Amino acid sequence: DQQVKQNSPSLSVQEGRISILNCDYTNSMFDYFLWYKKYPAEGPTFLISISSIKDKNEDGRFTVFLNKSAKHLSLHIVPSQPGDSAVYFCAAIQGGSEKLVFGKGTKLTVNP
């Protein structure tokens, strides 16, 4: 049972435009959601997180939106840059737990 789903395996956008990466989840007990960026042959690096009590968190070019009723979150990157090209993982964690539950990832390609 996949609790965190990223239904788009890949996304391609033009430099300077907005990239929107989507993530759906099924477990209503998740308390925090995180986005990680991963380059090939490297470990994931943290991008941004959001608590389940909020609906938006912004950090520079990155904004995460959370819609609890729809069990959906999205990561917006504006403006997109070629260096943003990577695989983005959505992850969720339940309060008191130590385990991150990852989605399958979305490969973002930003074309110059």
Place this chain on the structure above:
Amino acid sequence: GAVVSQHPSRVICKSGTSVKIECRSLDFQATTMFWYRQFPKKSLMLMATSNEGSKATYEQGVEKDKFLINHASLTLSTLTVTSAHPEDSSFYICSAFAGWDNWLVGEAFFGQGTRLTVV
């Protein structure tokens, strides 16, 4: 900030041999470390949870006799792939947990990963 160091970053070994991968938390004590495996074009798959001073907890379908995990101290966990076969070739990543609040700032809690190639 907190740093997790994983070593080696890349290893090639012969089929039938064993390989040890180390995961160290450099400036914090990690009571729990996680070992993941990433298949090509697939998500990170949690293999096992390593708890300091006790036996690791393996996820369903992961062979505990093949993937030996030792968490001997609060700063070191090791994964040993025993009697490696070509199908064990993969990218292995460790992660260290330093406390619940730290998940809000998740950076630097993953190791750099180890690319294992079994020939």
